[in-house]
Amino acid sequence: MDGVTAGGGARGRTITTEVPARLDRLPWSRWHWMIVIGLGTVWILDGLEVTVVGNIASRLSEDGSGLAITDAQVTGLGAALYVAGACSGALFFGWLTDRYGRKKLFLITLAVYLAATAMTALSFSAWWFFLFRFLTGFGIGGEYAAINSAIDELIPSKYRGRVDLIINGSYWLGAMGGALLSVLALNTDIFPKDLGWRLTFGLGVVLGLVILVVRRHVPESPRWMFIHGHEEGAEELVDGVERQVEEEKGEPLPAPGRPITIEQRESVGFVEIARTLFRSYPKRAVLGFALFIGQAFLYNAITFGFGSILVKFFDVSSGATGYFFAVIAFGNFLGPLLLGRFFDTVGRKVMIAGTYLLSGALLFVTAWFFSQGWLNATTMTACWCVVLFFASAGASSAYLTVSEIFPMETRAMAIAFFYAIGTAAGGISGPLVFSDLTSSGVVDDAVLAFCIGAALMTVAGTVAAFFAVDAEGKALEDIATPLSVREATAGG
Template sequence: MANRKKIESYVPARLDRLPWSSWHWLIVVSLGATWILDGLEVTLAGALGGILTRHETLGLTDTQVGASATCYLTGAVLGALLFGYGTDRFGRKKLFFITVAVYLIGTALSAFSWNFESYAIFRAITGAGIGGEYAAINSAIDELIPARVRGRVDLIINGSYWIGAAVGAIATLVLLDPRHVPVWLGWRCAFGIGATLGLIVIFFRRWIPESPRWLMIHGRNSEAEQIVAEVERQIGASPLRQSDAPITILTRRHTPWREMWDAIVHEHRRRSLLGLALMSTQAFFYNAIFFTYALVLMRFYGVPEQKVGGYLLPFALGNVLGPLLLGHLFDTIGRKQMITATYGLAGILLALTGWLFRAGVLTAQTQTLAWTIIFFIASAAASSAYLTVSEIFPLEIRALAIAIFYAIGTLVGGVGAPLLFGWIIGTGSVTVLFIGYLVAAALMVFGAVIEAWIGVPAEQCSLEHIAAPLSTKGL
C-alpha cells in the first residue's frame, strides 16, 4: 500500500485516561440520540399498527403492517452496510451527519404517505438512516469513551432507545386519541416528532470532533494530537503515566476489501461467530415482541387501540433501567459473565411468561408487567451485543464490522420476526403464539451458550489491546 508511514502515537492512551467530563457528556447526548430516534420510530410503528388498518387512515391489512416493519428493517440493513463502509473509509464525523439527514428526510416523508407503497418506501428510507447511524455512531462512541467506563456507557446509551420509545408512547396517547386529534391527522403528526428531534441532533453534532483514532490510522496524527490536546486543556487532564506506552502503526489511506474480508472471515472468525450469534438472537427476541405488542394487546386482551401506548410506558421503563442499573457490572464482574447471565435469564423468563399466557392466567396488566421484568434483563443483554461487536474488531474495520453483524442479525432475527409473528397473531391461536415465544426464548439461551464458549473478556481494556489495529502488521 503506497504512502505508508511508520509512526508512534499516544492518542489511544491519552483518550483512555481522560477523566469523565462535560466533553464526554456532549458525546453521549449528541451521538447517543441515535437510539432515542430509533426507539421513537419503532414505537410509532408498533403503536400505529392498529390505527393504520382503519379506512380513514391508510387502510392497511395486518400483513401490510408487518411488511412495513420489514421494509424499515430492510432499509436499516442496507443503510448500515453502505454507510458502515463509508464511515471506515471517509471518517466518522462526515457520515454521522449524512445518516441523520437521511433519517430526517425519511421520517418527514412518512407523514405524507398516501398508500401502502409510499408508506413502505418512506419507512425504508428512514430505516436506512437509522442503520447507518448504528455503524457510524457505535464506532465513534467506542473510540472516544475511556476504556474503564466503556461498557456501562455503551449499555446506557443503547438503553436510551427506550427513552425514545417512551416519548413515542406518550405522544401516541394524545395524537391517536380522536378526542384530541382527528384520526386522519394524528398519525401524520406523530412522525413530525422524529423530524424535529433530528434537527436538534444535527445542531449538537457540530461540536463533536472526528475520531482521533481514525485520524491517527489515516496518517493525520498531528490533527489527532491537536484534538486530544484541546480536550485535555479544557478538562485539565493529568499527565500520562510512565506505564502508558505509545502504539506503533503504519498509516494508510484506506483498507482493501481483501484485507477486510480476511480479518473478519479468517483472522477473527471466532469473534465473527460470536457477533453473529449475539446480534441475531437478540434481534429476533426483541422484534418478535416489540413489533407486535400492540396487536397482542388488542387481539388477545381487548385493549382499545388508542390506549395501547400507555401499556408501553412501564415496558419502556424496564428497558431503560436495565442497562442503567446493570451496566457497571459489565465493567466490574466482566463482559463474559454478564452477557451469558442476561441472555440466559431473558430466555428463561420469556418461556415462563409464554406458558402463563397459554394457560390464560395473564391480563393485559400482568402481561405488561411480565414483559417489563423480562426486558429489564433483555435490554442489558441486547445492548451488550452492540457493545461486543463494536469493540472486538480492529479499528480499520470497526464500523463495517458493526454494520455487517447488525445487518445479518437484523435479516435473520429482525426482518423475519415481524412477518412471522404478524402471521401468528392473525391466526388468533394462543398455542401457536406460545410456540413462537418458545422459539425466541430458545434463541436467547443459544446466545448465552455461545458467549460462555467464545466470549471476549474486554472489560476495562483499551480497544487496541482487545483487537490490534491492522496497521500494526508488518512492524
C-alpha cells in the same frame, strides 16, 4: 511533534503515537457528556420512529387519513422496506465510515434520516410513504455503524461498556414516548385524522434538528485520524481535550500508557474485512452472529405480537395497548441503565452470558405461566418487563461486543455487518415465524413463539459463556490489534 514520529509519504508512513493511551486515561468530563448527548440521543428518535409507525398503522388505514393505504401494508410492506433500508444503509454507510471518517458520516446519516422523516410526514400516496420509509431506515442503519464506532473510540476504556449500553438502551425511552405519543395522535378530539400522524413525524424532525446542532461540535475520532494520515490533527485535538479536562478538574492528568506504532493506510477492502472477521477471528464472528440473532428472535417473540396477545387473550382494547407498551419500554430502558456499570466491573463475559441466559430462562417461565392460565394483562406485562430488563442489557451488549472485538480499521463495517444480520433476522424471519403464532388466538401457538425466542437467547448465552472476550477496562488496541500495527511489525 509531541508523541509522534513520522517519515515517508502520506500512505505507508510508520508513526508512533500515544493518542489511544491519552484518550483512555482521561477522567469523565463535560467533554464526554457532549459526545454522549450529541451521538447517543439519536436512538431515542429511532425508538420514537419505529413505535409511532406501529401504533398509528390503524389510523393511517382509516378513511380521512389523507393516505390510501391499508393496515397490513403499513405493518407488512412498510416495515419490510424500513428493515431493508436499515440493512443496506448500515452496510453502505459502514463502509464509508471506515473509509472517510466517523464525523462526516454521522452528520450525513442524521441528515438522511431527518429529510426522509420530514418527507414521510408529507406523504400523499402509498408509494411516497413506502419510498421514504425505506430511506428513513437507510439513514438509521448508517447511524448505528457511524455512531457506535465513534463512541467506542472517544469514550475512555474504564467507562466504555456502561456508556455504550445506556446509549443503545435509550432507544426504549423513544419507544416509550412513541407509545404515549401515538395515544395522543389517535385522539380525534385533539387532532383531525389527517393531521395527528403527520405531527408525530414532524416532532421527530424537530428533535433531530436539535441533535444535529449539538452533533456538529462532536469531533472526528483521533484513532481514525492517525491511521489515515492525519496524525497532526489527532494530536492537536487530544491536546485541546486534555487542557479542557485539566481546567475542569483542577489537577494535571496522569501519565498515559504505552504508545502504539502503526503503518498509516487509506482504506480496507471488503475482501480484507471478510478475511479478518472470519479467518483471523472466527470465534468472535460466531459470537457476533449468536448475540444478534438471539436478541432479534427474543424481541420478535414478545414485541411483534404483544398487542394481539393482549387483545385476544386478555380483552384489552386496541386503543389501550400503547399504555402497556410504554410500561414494557420503560423496563427495557432500566436494564442497561442499572446493569451497565457491571459490564465494566464484574466483566463482559459474565454479564453478557448471564443476561442472555437469564432472560431466556425467564421467558421459558413466562411461557409456562401463560400456558397454565395464571396470568392476566397486568401480570403478563410484568413478566415481560422482567424478561426484557435483562434482555435489553444483553441486546445492547451485542452492539458493544461487535464494536470492540475487531480491529479498528474494520470496526464500522463489523458493526454494520452484524447489525444487518440481526435486523434482517428480526425484520424478515421474525414476522414470518411469529405473525401467525401470536395472532391465532391459540394459547399453544403463543407459547411456541415464546419458547423459540427463549431457546435462541439461551443458545446465544451459551456461546457467550465460551467465546465472549474479557474486554472490560482494556484499550481497543489491546482487545484487537489494529491491522496497521500487524503490518508495521511485519515490515520491520
